[in-house]
Amino acid sequence: MKEIYLDNNATTRVDDDVFEEMRPYFCELYGNPSSMHYFGGQVQKKVDEARQRVAGLIGAHPEEIIFTACGTESDNAAIRSALEVFPNKRHVITTRVEHPAVLTLCRGLSKHGYRVTELNVDGEGRLDLDELRSAIDENTAIVSVMYANNETGVIFPIEEIGRIVKEKGALFHTDAVQAVGKIPLNMAESTVDMLSLSGHKLHAPKGIGILYVRKGVPFRPLLVGGHQEKSRRAGTENTASIIALGKACELAGRYLEDENTRVKAMRDRLERELLSLIPAARINGGKADRLPNTLSIAFEFVEGELILLYLSELGICASSGSACTSGSLEPSHVLRAMGVPFTCAHGSIRFSLSRFTTDGEIDTVIRELPQIIRRGREMSPFGRELLQKS
Amino acid sequence: MWDYTDKVKEHFMNPRNVGDIADADAVGEVGSLACGDALKLFIKLDEQKERIVDAKFQTFGCGSAIASSSALTEMIKGKTLDEALQITNQEIADFLGGLPEEKMHCSVMGQEALEVAIAKYRGGPIPTHDHGHEHEQEGEIVCKCFGLTDGFLKKVIAQNRLHTAEQVTHFTKAGGACGGCIPKIKELIAEVLGEQQQREPKRPERLTNLRKMQLIQEVLENDVRPQLWADGGDLELIDIAGSAVQIAFRKACAGCASSGYTARFVEQKLRELVAEDITVEEVQG
The missing domain is CATH 3.40.640.10 (Type I PLP-dependent aspartate aminotransferase-like (Major domain))
Structure with missing residues (x-):
């Protein structure tokens, strides 16, 4: 893999x-x-x-x-x-x-x-x-x-x-x-x-x-x-x-332009597609000026570590703002400082791209992540109404 | 990354008994979205209302929370309600080949949900340690962040022989957010330790072989393994022949450079609490 x-x-x-x-x-x-x-x-x-x-x-x-x-x-x-x-x-x-x-x-x-x-x-x-x-x-x-x-x-x-x-x-x-x-x-x-x-x-x-x-x-x-x-x-x-x-x-220095054009375009596509395919998702800091490679996206009613473990099974490496991944019991201090609701903070995933990222890799995430989120929500006692929507 | 056992991985990748039971006899719910994990357990009883014939769960939580829920439902099927109530959180963790200590609260959550479900079914007082639910509270809230009472914390401390505030956080989450209750948790540990010492059994004068074997097992369960867990290790009892005890080290103890010292520690404990002539041998098992 x-x-x-x-x-x-x-x-x-x-x-x-x-x-x-x-x-x-x-x-x-x-x-x-x-x-x-x-x-x-x-x-x-x-x-x-x-x-x-x-x-x-x-x-x-x-x-x-x-x-x-x-x-x-x-x-x-x-x-x-x-x-x-x-x-x-x-x-x-x-x-x-x-x-x-x-x-x-x-x-x-x-x-x-x-x-x-x-x-x-x-x-x-x-x-x-x-x-x-x-x-x-x-x-x-x-x-x-x-x-x-x-x-x-x-x-x-x-x-x-x-x-x-x-x-x-x-x-x-x-x-x-x-x-x-x-x-x-x-x-x-x-x-x-x-x-x-x-x-x-x-x-x-x-x-x-x-x-x-x-x-x-x-x-x-x-x-x-x-x-x-x-x-x-x-x-x-x-x-x-x-x-x-x-x-x-x-x-x-040489790749700076690539970072702000090609890499940024891949990040933007990932963001757009995930938002359109997955209900009850939101971008953390989406209205602010952001780095071209970073996407922090929150999914309600699914816990972040579980999402990472399922992604990891497919070879996809990301990180999470959830409590469980860090060994602490509270979600990330950054998301809490932003007032991201607990329901979202526990299910926040960060994707950070680089010049080595390819369009094919982004395609894989767009294909796999909606199923992973659905699978997590099917197990969850919360947000059952979302299952009809997706 | 967490050092999950293959069994934990297998249970969160392919969890057993996910879902609900429409005509469940008992339902137990613990945790909340805000806490970061929650478990809803459904139990179906046989016609005599004695034995559990089916169990299902819905869990919001991390990999080990899903695995613990899956393990719990597998373990209680076929048991009577009284037998099911005997299941400890450590047994849930053992079923999975162990959990990282920071994740032990997932196994405690499973035990809690089971207790709540059975208590609700029987109509008795509902255990009130579960976070933020509308049951009447018994005891005093110690951890305000996660809504945990002194009664619940003392029970977990005693059952798992916890001796540091950090362990209590790993097993219950108490003290894991603002940390304001850590001094109180330390007091509770001291209280429980004091109560335990009064009950501590003295080494018996004479033993039948059968009693000796029982006692060896008890001491390993209650006095030895909890200390190894604290350092991420574990052991398994392989055999007892007269006074010769064979053990195999697990997790961090397996292949640890100081396992020789650990084996001597086990021997010392058994000599102290069971019989003077006990010898402990480490075997590969």
Whole structure:
């Protein structure tokens, strides 16, 4: 059974070209870039090239790129740095729909003397910027708002937010893990001070990320030790993965248009067909500006894990906002923050496409999913009236 | 992904007895859409109104909820109502070759639905632990999010020998949403443990062979297996010959590097509670 992989917001396939690019840096070109000999020096050159490629994708300068181990590390480094830079500012602003990498950190801070404001979203997953305007003050050290939400794909108005943040002299961080490679970003004309990116979301391997820190923005490292990354992130460079990420960013730039035309068209078709074939279905965040690859769709009266298990039997890989899949007992914090009714939140499925997705794969989902939902509803004590309709 | 057994998979892919019974003698409903799982159980009795001749279910829930419902209906068919009431949630899980601990609440839901159905049929007081239904409440609500009473939680804690608040959440969902009742859950565990210790049997002076075998089985069921479940493991009793006990490890215990220590732990427990001369041997079974 060949997998139909529609869970690209969870992780992506490493591109073959990316893998080829990194392959020599394990057994042959394994030198340490910090070494004084030619053998390390040639790796240093490739790391520099990777830094340029990453910077190129987001319109940054190479020296503004710090390689880290993952998106979570980048998020932690950014927020903790801001708090060290402004020891007297004891207020942090984020949103209720952030990734746990930011949200768990911020909630922990609230137990250590910080005031934490979590901005609300409306039913479509959009922020109310007036709430930000009234929450922010001179005591705010950092505002951290994701570029686009991982579950719904809803994109936040980052530049508008940045202008509000700058007026009050706070630092502005964005977790752009889901946005990079899917929509164009340009740090050269941006209000963002710090930005997190993760390699495995754009066809590079797991275990590599970056933190962008704008030139002139004060920064305190999370990891101290050696002088790597200009002492902003100690620890021997993960050279093979850094080189892979460079290649992945170069490719992402090249495929950006494809992502917003062909991939988006497949997503839109999937969405349209599922809505027309399945009664009592709704799109989470359907009226908001969304990433071109993400579809979060809720089916009433069927539990999400069951849908995923039945899809999985057919080789179709998706994810769910339901409680049961996560081991927690409440549906996703994102869907709850949006006020998605419990009846829908438990039955929410996320499909996330990539440039490797094909029309044939989308056809298979359109053919199979209506039967799966019907099967789940036939077992359910609720929503029996829908069975006559479909 | 959950580590479901093949039997769990088989039961959610091909659930037995899905549907309703128009002229059911007893119907038990537990759970709700908001909770994320719900089970409606239909029971048909024979003409003497003693034995269950048919059982069907409708379930809203995850794979293990469907599998637990399917298992329950298979297990109760042919049983008298009293026999059916003896079924514990652990037996439902065992029927399926075990459930991940986080999913044990699915088996508890099956047991609940059965109790509610039979209580309603018999016209006695209806067990009131089931979430958000309109029955009169017995006991005090501990978990407000899922509407669970102290009486229900104490029963599940005692039956399954739970000893951490996290386990109670996995078995009942209590404390799994806002977490506000976790201190109260810890108090309930302490209460139940206190009551159990008072009843804890001392090692008997002399044993017939038959009594010894019974006692070995009881100790494995009540004192040993629950502790292994807590770490995702399990064991099966293979044979008893005099004082030589043979066991096989299951789930996380099977192939675990420390299974030697676990076998010694089992031996120690049996020596402590049954007889000094017991030896435990691990076999492949």
